[in-house]
Every structure is written in structure tokens, then in C-alpha cells.
Amino acid sequence: MQQLVVLGATGSIGLNTLDVVERYPERYQVHALAANQSVAKMLELIATHNPRVVVMGDADAAEQVVAGLPPEATTEVRWGDAATVAIAEDPVVDVVMAAIVGFAGLRPTLAAAEAGKRLLLANKEALVSAGSVFMQGVRRGGAVLLPIDSEHNAMFQCVPSDHQARPQMASVEKIVLTASGGPFRGKTRDELVDVTPEQACDHPNWSMGPKISVDSATLVNKGLELAEACWLFSSTPEDIDVVIHPQSIVHSMIRYTDGSVLAQLGNPDMRTPIAYGLAWPERISAGVQPLDLVAAGRLDFWAPDLDAFPCLRLAQEAIALPGGMCVLNAANEIAVASFLSRDIRFIDIDRVIEAALAGVQLTEPSTLEEVESLDTKARQCAAETVANIISKPSKEG
Ligand code: NAD
Numbered sequence: 001m002q003q004l005v006v007l008g009a010t011g012s013i014g015l016n017t018l019d020v021v022e023r024y025p026e027r028y029q030v031h032a033l034a035a036n037q038s039v040a041k042m043l044e045l046i047a048t049h050n051p052r053v054v055v056m057g058d059a060d061a062a063e064q065v066v067a068g069l070p071p072e073a074t075t076e077v078r079w080g081d082a083a084t085v086a087i088a089e090d091p092v093v094d095v096v097m098a099a100i101v102g103f104a105g106l107r108p109t110l111a112a113a114e115a116g117k118r119l120l121l122a123n124k125e126a127l128v129s130a131g132s133v134f135m136q137g138v139r140r141g142g143a144v145l146l147p148i149d150s151e152h153n154a155m156f157q158c159v160p161s162d163h164q165a166r167p168q169m170a171s172v173e174k175i176v177l178t179a180s181g182g183p184f185r186g187k188t189r190d191e192l193v194d195v196t197p198e199q200a201c202d203h204p205n206w207s208m209g210p211k212i213s214v215d216s217a218t219l220v221n222k223g224l225e226l227a228e229a230c231w232l233f234s235s236t237p238e239d240i241d242v243v244i245h246p247q248s249i250v251h252s253m254i255r256y257t258d259g260s261v262l263a264q265l266g267n268p269d270m271r272t273p274i275a276y277g278l279a280w281p282e283r284i285s286a287g288v289q290p291l292d293l294v295a296a297g298r299l300d301f302w303a304p305d306l307d308a309f310p311c312l313r314l315a316q317e318a319i320a321l322p323g324g325m326c327v328l329n330a331a332n333e334i335a336v337a338s339f340l341s342r343d344i345r346f347i348d349i350d351r352v353i354e355a356a357l358a359g360v361q362l363t364e365p366s367t368l369e370e371v372e373s374l375d376t377k378a379r380q381c382a383a384e385t386v387a388n389i390i391s392k393p394s395k396e397g
């Protein structure tokens with residue numbers, strides 16, 4: 001019986017994980033769940049999965065969970081970052097699903113890596129921000145790092161088995177990272193001026209949390225994924241082509257030197273990469289509809305439009321800068337929150353990122369504390385840019 005922790009249990013990835021896990025009560029026991037503020041959802045999860053521990057974001061949310069528990073419940077309720085780290089590194093735990101959204105997930109995700117867990121990584125922002133610090137933690141702890149991001153899971157399924165060793169990757173000529181293009185694919189920059197958070201979150205193929213939905217709409221998600229692929233597969237941005245594929249059926253491809261191209265295909269359902277990560281190297285059923293290529297009819301591919309979606313270009317540039325992706329990620333988190341609260345427009349998001357990359361003194365962080373310090377500086381810079389945009393709204397697009 002494997003003991004499982006789900007960080008970000010009440011979110012889109014967390015719920016999909018528990019949906020898969022529920023099918024295998026003889027294989028997985030839910031040891032602990034962590035979430036921020038979603039009290040009602042957490043009470044439902046406690047009723048279904050009876051975890052030994054749950055951790056909420058603050059004392060208030062934890063008190064509300066305690067108040068909602070039935071008298072016979074045995075789940076222990078804790079709160080705060082230290083408690084989240086403690087469940088991630090608990091020696092009784094075998095598997096950690098890292099599905100907190102954003103930089104907030106870094107400490108517990110890194111703790112799971114350093115404690116040598118089977119680490120199912122959905123929280124790409126943790127890896128992208130901390131980069132080498134994160135990968136060192138994985139190596140030091142002897143963790144088994146399994147990518148859950150659908151594209152990276154596809155790559156993982158198609159690369160040579162010992163891909164961490166550079167010589168093995170020598171037979172790989174290109175990684176082809178596919179992108180749905182999000183809800184605004186095909187639009188010009190001018191057509192993006194007045195788009196709303198509701199439109200940005202209405203993804204054509206995937207149902208996801210609000211932050212990654214906006215990231216998909218700006219294509220910054222593909223920039224984060226470019227960096228993620230570089231870390232996971234010892235690659236450089238030059239080794240990776242980004243291709244728009246609106247059907248989200250080919251989740252990514254690996255082109256080998258002999259001309260072979262291996263791809264992983266499937267319906268856009270996160271339970272496939274989640275089940276793969278849970279069971280690897282075995283495969284288990286995930287409740288996913290079988291792929292019907294005849295019904296899909298066609299698979300299209302084209303190059304991304306970097307003029308309409310400059311966030312991808314900014315990420316391509318930031319990857320080459322010391323600490324660049326940490327700054328880009330932090331500025332993006334501030335910008336996306338400001339867009340979702342209607343303080344700035346969609347097309348201001350890349351401006352906030354660009355200003356942070358220009359305004360923050362860039363250095364390569366070599367410790368967790370340095371990563372956190374750079375993240376804080378980037379957030380401050382981004383918040384100033386947002387305040388400027390709010391005080392002097394620009395009329396043009
Ligand atoms: P979501 O917004 O649906 O859920 C986020 C979860 O994190 C919630 O349970 C929330 O309570 C928790 N959380 C937020 N802040 C927290 C904090 N400070 N402390 C503890 N818990 C906190 O997000 P999601 O769509 O499930 O995405 C989660 C992660 O997975 C993101 O990093 C995203 O990029 C990645 N991802 C998601 C998908 C997808 O299909 N949703 C696909 C690929 C990668």
C-alpha cells in the first residue's frame with residue numbers, strides 16, 4: 001500500500017488525482033491533503049478519502065474545516081506552510097502529487113524532492129523558478145521525478161529511458177513541444193485589447209484552474225514549459241520547437257537523429273499523465289475515454305504567432321538570463337492576478353513581465369533563499385508596474 005500526499009488537493013489537478021486514486025483502494029492510501037482556502041471542497045474530500053492529516057492555508061480555514069467535520073472523524077487538521085512542508089517530507093509517505101499553483105508550491109515540492117519521494121510534478125512554477133536549486137534537491141534526495149504536465153509526460157514517454165544522462169539524449173535531434181494556442185489562437189494583438197478574464201479562462205480543450213488558463217491564453221505557459229523541458233531533459237531552448245496544435249491530441253513529440261519521430265497521443269484529459277505518474281513503470285486504467293482519431297478527423301500544426309503573444313518570446317529570452325525565469329514567473333503571477341481582478345488588461349500582462357526583466361537586477365540564485373529573494377524583488381517590481389498601469393491607463397492597444 002503506497003501512502004499518498006496531494007498538495008493542492010482541491011484544485012483541478014488535485015481532484016483529477018483523487019479521481020484516479022479512488023479506483024485503486026488496494027494500491028493507494030491518502031495519507032494527507034493540502035489546500036489553501038477551499039473549506040467545503042476539503043470537507044467533501046475528507047468524507048471520501050479519510051486522510052490522516054489535512055493542511056489548510058491559514059488558521060481560519062483550518063478552524064472552519066474542524067467545525068465542519070462529523071463527530072466520528074479522525075482526520076487531524078493543521079494549517080500553514082510549515083505543516084504543508086511536514087506532510088510532503090513525512091517518512092511514512094511514498095508518493096507526493098505537487099499540484100499547488102504557482103511559486104507558493106516551491107517549499108513543499110522541494111521538501112518532497114529532498115526527502116526522496118516519488119514526486120509527481122504538476123507545479124511547474126516550482127521547477128522553473130528554482131531551476132538548478134530544484135534539480136539539485138531531486139538528485140540529493142534521490143527522488144523519482146515524474147512530470148505530470150501533459151507535454152512533459154508525453155516527452156518522458158518518448159525519450160530514451162535514461163534521459164537524465166546526456167549521452168542518451170545525443171540521439172534526440174529535437175523535442176517538439178505542442179501548444180493548443182489557448183482560447184485566443186488566431187487573434188491579432190488588436191483583437192486582444194478588450195478580452196475578459198472569463199474569455200481567457202474558457203479554454204477550448206482543457207478544464208484547468210484560472211491561473212494556468214490565463215497562462216495558456218497568453219502563451220506564457222508554453223514559455224514556462226520550454227524552461228521546464230530544458231530542466232527535465234537536460235536540453236536547451238535551441239533543442240526544442242514550439243508548435244501550435246489546436247486539437248491537443250498529440251501531447252508532444254521527440255525527433256531522433258535517424259528521422260524517427262515518437263509522439264504520445266491521447267484525449268486531453270489530465271488523468272492520463274496522472275495515472276502514468278502514479279503507476280510508472282506500470283500502466284493503470286484512468287477512466288479516460290479512448291481516443292477516436294476518426295472522430296477527431298484531422299491533426300493540424302503551425303508555428304506560434306510571437307507578435308500577438310509576446311510572452312513566449314519573453315520566456316525564450318529569459319531562459320538565457322541568470323534568474324530570468326524566476327523573475328518572469330513572479331512577474332507573471334502578479335500580472336495574472338491583476339488581470340483576473342480586472343485591474344489591468346490582458347495585453348498588459350507581457351508589459352509587466354518585460355518591465356520586471358528590465359528592472360530587477362538579475363543574478364543566478366544558488367540557494368532556496370536566493371530564489372525566494374529574487375522572486376520577492378520581481379513581485380515588488382511587477383506590483384509597481386501594475387500600480388503605474390492602473391494610475392495611467394493607456395488608450396492604445
Ligand atoms: P487550481 O487553481 O485548480 O488549484 C490550485 C490548488 O492549490 C488548490 O487546491 C488550492 O487550494 C491550492 N493552493 C493555492 N495556493 C496555495 C497555498 N499557498 N498553499 C497551499 N495550497 C495552495 O490549479 P490547477 O489547475 O490544479 O494547477 C495546479 C498546478 O498544476 C499549477 O502549477 C499548474 O500550472 C499545473 N498544471 C495544471 C494543469 C491542469 O490541467 N489544471 C495542467 C498542467 C499543469
Ligand code: MG
Pocket residue numbers: 149150151225
Ligand atoms: Mg502543459
